[in-house]
Amino acid sequence: MKNNILIVDDSKPILCLLEAILGRYYQINAVSDGLAAIDWLSLGNKPDLIISDVQMPNIDGWELAQHLSTSALYEDIPIIILSGVNGEEIKNKCEAYGVSDYINKPFDPLHLLEKVRNIFAMPPLKKKGITRFNLLIG
Numbered sequence: 001m002k003n004n005i006l007i008v009d010d011s012k013p014i015l016c017l018l019e020a021i022l023g024r025y026y027q028i029n030a031v032s033d034g035l036a037a038i039d040w041l042s043l044g045n046k047p048d049l050i051i052s053d054v055q056m057p058n059i060d061g062w063e064l065a066q067h068l069s070t071s072a073l074y075e076d077i078p079i080i081i082l083s084g085v086n087g088e089e090i091k092n093k094c095e096a097y098g099v100s101d102y103i104n105k106p107f108d109p110l111h112l113l114e115k116v117r118n119i120f121a122m123p124p125l126k127k128k129g130i131t132r133f134n135l136l137i138g
Contacts (some may be wrong), residue, residue: 002027006047010056034059065097
């Protein structure tokens with residue numbers, strides 16, 4: 001059975017690109033913003049990974065990560081953030097919200113696929129919070 005990835009992005013071209021890159025290897029579900037992601041999760045769905053843009057209408061990627069990190073139901077789901085911002089600010093936010101990793105836009109599709117595979121290769125206990133982030137970022 002394929003791992004299930006929830007992609008959260010308000011850009012249709014990015015959604016299509018991510019589905020094309022990851023869809024060969026994983027089951028993909030896509031929604032347009034953080035509010036739609038929360039609605040999808042509230043229906044009883046639980047992905048193995050969430051890939052989320054930062055800047056979106058309604059609920060942005062940071063608000064989504066914060067919401068999930070404070071929920072006993074969802075806190076163990078790894079999150080990869082897609083962002084045009086680089087540097088210490090994004091690293092600090094990832095650590096604060098328990099985000100697993102981030103990828104800068106524009107991104108290399110092979111690099112994204114490698115990061116996803118690395119997350120799925122980790123033992124379950126290491127997929128949580130800051131430990132996860134530190135393992136991936138170094």
